[in-house]
Amino acid sequence: MVTTRSLKRRRRAGILTGIVVMAAAVFFVMSLGTQVAAAQNMLTLKGQVVAIDSYDKTLTVTPQPGQVFGAEGLSAVTFAVDKQTSVTWCEQNKSFDNLNVGQNVSVQYHREKGRLIADSISVQPVVLACYQ
Numbered sequence: 001m002v003t004t005r006s007l008k009r010r011r012r013a014g015i016l017t018g019i020v021v022m023a024a025a026v027f028f029v030m031s032l033g034t035q036v037a038a039a040q041n042m043l044t045l046k047g048q049v050v051a052i053d054s055y056d057k058t059l060t061v062t063p064q065p066g067q068v069f070g071a072e073g074l075s076a077v078t079f080a081v082d083k084q085t086s087v088t089w090c091e092q093n094k095s096f097d098n099l100n101v102g103q104n105v106s107v108q109y110h111r112e113k114g115r116l117i118a119d120s121i122s123v124q125p126v127v128l129a130c131y132q
Helices: 004-040
Strands: 041-055 058-064 075-080 085-090 092-094 104-112 114-125
Touching: 041 075, 058 104, 075 114
Parallel strands: 085 114
Antiparallel strands: 041 058, 041 104, 058 075, 085 092, 104 114
16 A cells, blocks of 8 residues: 555655756766867977976977967977876877877877866877888
């Protein structure tokens, strides 16, 4: 026999489930919006690696001749590297630890809270170096 008390419990459970589902949907939509905004603000800088800080996980690049970075025209640009940063070399996945000073790279990045975050770092090898 269904009592009034059990009906109230079912109704409350249904309402709580609805609230949880709605909160999850809002969170999902907000995270997609952040990813789209980051993709729209993606920038690229090509240059030579002049410093690597393994402790702070940063990479400093001197822009290629003729490529000016920002209004300041900086001679070197430092990027933060995180777990989401992909590193490729000859179309193979590598890690931050595989990077070396002197390599030519192409860095895709975005600005976040005043910092430059590297999204991907592609090492530009010497011609035919990938085929040896």
